[in-house]
Amino acid sequence: MKPRIVAVLNQKGGVGKTTTCVNLAHALAKLGKPVTVIDLDPQHHLAVALGEVAVDRSGIDAVMLGERSLQEQMLSVRPCLSLVVAGPRLQAIEQLSEGGSHRGDLLRRGLAACPWLDQAVVLIDCPPSSGILVANALFAVDELLVPMTSDFMALQGLSHLMGTLKKFEQVLAKNYRTTLVMSRYISNRRLSEDVLTTIKKYFPNQVLRTLIRETALLAECPSFGKTIFEYRPGCRSAQDFASLAVDFIEGRVM
Numbered sequence: 001m002k003p004r005i006v007a008v009l010n011q012k013g014g015v016g017k018t019t020t021c022v023n024l025a026h027a028l029a030k031l032g033k034p035v036t037v038i039d040l041d042p043q044h045h046l047a048v049a050l051g052e053v054a055v056d057r058s059g060i061d062a063v064m065l066g067e068r069s070l071q072e073q074m075l076s077v078r079p080c081l082s083l084v085v086a087g088p089r090l091q092a093i094e095q096l097s098e099g100g101s102h103r104g105d106l107l108r109r110g111l112a113a114c115p116w117l118d119q120a121v122v123l124i125d126c127p128p129s130s131g132i133l134v135a136n137a138l139f140a141v142d143e144l145l146v147p148m149t150s151d152f153m154a155l156q157g158l159s160h161l162m163g164t165l166k167k168f169e170q171v172l173a174k175n176y177r178t179t180l181v182m183s184r185y186i187s188n189r190r191l192s193e194d195v196l197t198t199i200k201k202y203f204p205n206q207v208l209r210t211l212i213r214e215t216a217l218l219a220e221c222p223s224f225g226k227t228i229f230e231y232r233p234g235c236r237s238a239q240d241f242a243s244l245a246v247d248f249i250e251g252r253v254m
Contacts, residue, residue: 003036003119005111007137008145011164012157013128016183019218020147021125022049023237026227027245029080033120036074036082040107040137041127042091050077051225052085061087064106064136070114078227082119094133107136130164138168143177145248148199149184150192155199178206179253181244185211200254209252210243 008021018041025037039046044055052075062068063084074082096103111122123145126137146161148154158180165176180203186192200207212218213236221231228237246252 001116003116003122004143005122005124005141006143006145007124007126007141008147009126009134009137009161010146010148010157011128011130011134011161012154015147015149015154015157016212016218017128017147018045018049018125019222020145020181020183020212021123022046022222023218023228023241024145024244024248025081025121025123026078026229027241028121028248029078030229030242031245031249032080033249034080034082034118036084036119036122038084038122038124039086040090040124040133042086042094042133043127044086045222046125047083047085048225049222049227050083052077052083053225054085056088057085059085059087059090060107060110061089061093063110064093065089066106066109070110090133094127094129094131096132103132104135104139108140111140135168138165138176139172141176142174144179146178146180147183148180150182150186150189150195152191152195155195158199178203179248180207181210181212182207183212184214186214187211205253207254208244208247209254210240210247212240212244213237 008017010017025035028035038060059073063070063073073084077083124137126134169175215237217232217235218228218237221228224231
């Protein structure tokens with residue numbers, strides 16, 4: 001059975017996108033859901049956060065260039081959790097000028113050729129941009145997870161992203177299933193509450209129920225190649241992501 005293939009996407013940087021992707025993936029894996037994470041960002045942050053620092057290892061770049069299958073590129077990094085690294089040529093794919101519209105279909109073709117076996121979820125960590133790599137993700141998926149921070153600049157970025165999505169929906173004749181997750185939430189700040197209220201108004205039944213509260217621990221654990229469940233098991237951030245995983249599976253929203 002085909003897994004849920006989800007692009008973790010926000011064109012604005014600093015919204016906790018990779019943090020959300022890696023810790024949600026591990027939370028799902030700890031629930032026994034076989035998960036594959038794909039690092040579609042040439043900066044390799046997702047792979048580093050999982051302790052994979054060999055930046056010269058080929059990954060999704062070779063899949064998109066038609067040289068390797070996705071299954072060949074999967075690395076088992078935790079129980080029930082596989083990683084496909086970015087690879088050293090991913091930046092070159094972002095800068096491709098030849099191939100026309102086929103440049104945007106490279107990832108979809110690589111995913112379509114994979115037998116998947118028992119995978120339940122595939123999370124694609126996208127770069128904070130609107131270039132060819134993000135276009136490939138939007139061609140390849142029907143479902144999006146958008147991490148948001150609780151500030152008004154993030155609201156402006158969300159407006160720009162939704163405009164981009166509408167254009168893709170028109171061209172591809174599809175409707176993305178889009179959910180939002182509030183990351184880096186500061187619960188004692190009035191602005192956070194105001195932004196959350198605004199988001200719920202404009203995106204009813206699309207915001208996952210659990211708020212990922214801002215802590216220094218989430219910023220620290222990638223430097224050790226650990227998820228929050230390994231770095232500080234039992235802390236409130238680990239509890240937040242464990243709850244978010246259930247939201248994701250069961251569709252629990254605000």
